[in-house]
Amino acid sequence: MAQGTGAIVARPRPPGLPPVVRRVVGGLAMPLGSVLFAFVVGGLIVAATGGNPFSAYAGLICGGFGIGCTQGENPALQISNTIVFLTPLIATGIAVALPFRAGLFNIGAEGQLLAGSMACTAIGIKFNTLPTPILLPMVLIGGMVAGALWAGVAGVLKATVGAHEVVTTIMMNYVAQWLLRYLIIGGPLQLASGTSKSQPIGPGARLATLLPSDNSLIVFGLPASVYRVHTGLFIAIAAAAVFAFLLWRTTLGYQIRAVGQSQRAARYAGVSVRRTIIVTMLIAGAFSGLAGAVQIAGVDHNLTDKYFSDTTGFDAIAVALLGLGSAVGIVLASLLFGALHAGGSVMQSDAGISSNLVLVLQALILFSIAANFLGAMRSLIPGLRRPPGAPPPENPAAALMTEAAAPPPEGTPIK
């Protein structure tokens, strides 16, 4: 028996495994490997600076998933926090992943999110007496339109004068940041002079929390009102489904993928590249704007200086890459990053390790995906080296970004 198993393992491709399983295993290797790489290097960094990586990661796991808590944290509350963090990551992750498919690199998800939250807040304040059935759709759609316009600037500039979307979206990020500061410090949305927050949006503009905000109702040992998890989660999941449908089941999705594969080929096939670029950016911006609007409508109910240092739109880049640009992958990657964010504060209080380790881990994941460290390490281990003649390992990040964003290396790599 043992002998037989060994023989199967030694073979490069076990014939018994169905292709679907092989594809799933192959697809998961890169993201899981990148996460593992990041945690190992991050642990070394913690150890090198005199910390205990195991207690640090125990804190992260407790804070993210409510498992193995030692300091009396409430597991249900931790999970609720993770869900609150992951909700905006899904839609912003889509806002990065969709343009990837068209060969565009949207690093402006942050600015688009802020545009969405500003529009949502402005509408929610202006029409604060309207009832929910009218006002809630207004603020969400308003946020989507604002986000779409924010990204549309980059799309139009790319399609008409060829301005690189990376640069234009960075610029639009900062325009949004300063506009936000203006609006809530001395500008029209400011609550009162001396404060750096806006007035609250009307009650009709708010998304319901999953649990009633009732202090007398005890759920998992805590009053129901402390759980901030809200119905925006379902909007985010629906957004992921819409994204998958749009990409794989519609003509537009086909056009987006065609433009991403080869602009020239798409043009010969009758696809308007310019139109597709603009439409892709508009839709991406709408997803980001939705995330911003949901964040206001579901969690914060007003703009605060907290939004000055918001990084959701940058986390979204890691989410999109780690999720391999697929809807399911984005949801799973959002779960990971949501848990990391929720876990960071517990790690800081329990293990005394700065929650900024989460940013370090995120950067390491990005490095690992972008540079395909996993593939490089495989080629160093003799047993795993690809047989001569096999196709060269494909850089997974490069596979998502073609032509416009990252022209793939031509020819066969020669050492």
Place this chain on the structure above:
Amino acid sequence: MTALTDILHLLVTANLWQATLAAAVLLLLPALGGVISERSGVVNIAMEGMMLTGAFFGVVADLAWHNPWLATGVAILAGGLMALLHGVVSIRFRADQIVSGIAINIFAAGMTVFLVNRIYGIQDVGHANQNELLPNFNVPGLDQIPFLGQVLFQQNIVVYAALILLVAVHIVLFRTRLGLRIRAVGEHPQAADTAGINVYLIRYGAVVTSGLLSGLAGAFLAIGVSNTFVPNMTDGRGYIALAAMIFGKWTPFGAFVACMIFGLGQAIYDNNSIIHVSPYLLSMLPYILTLVVLAGLVGRSNPPAADGIPYVAGSE
């Protein structure tokens, strides 16, 4: 328009232009780095992270050794090491250079605060004494020239260094063999390789140089303009430098002009007490101006041909 007259009054003061030049230099150093890196074909949006790293290690070294010169050296090296990381990932591993740049920026933001906690145990790093900062230097005689003397010759030592570096980078890029090689590698690496130029070496050198310059800017920020480190203290300056580089069409003097325009905005912002327009709206101007330039309203701005494309020896 009172706001307009306020700004006009401000524009004729030497103080404003003195502050403008100092603010411009903070942007010019990383912008020069960006010009060198991108001219060699490596996209660099990581000046922000390299500058932040330089600022952090500059403060750490200054607080430990009480010597601003040594601390500046450490800051420059730290910026260079971050750039080397960007170089290894994007040249050796042929990673997407934009993703690598974003990763550098996130890494720097997280790592610096993480280390503040590990080293000092708290959020507050402490302050360097006045005599442990990079000094101001008045050029004897020249600083007495009316108006111009204050603007040009009563500045921090780094400002003079940056202006010399500006001329030096221009000469190296456009008047020397090395500069020709850097530009050749950025425009057509295959041809450069055929001509016997070591593409990888040039690119590594250019990227690391961009880090050294950004590290110097970080030192100027942390132990020149300021006297301590606070999380994310670069506050987007690396990205404005990126904008200046594009605004200046990937040339040193073009970038300098852009930095002066952006620096002027910063100086007006800092003197906002006497003007009546929101400083936050003014702060948008650099970014909107860059978008206008990119839109082609002020002439086209095109990157080097091979910018962002990893080079594979032997490819066509």
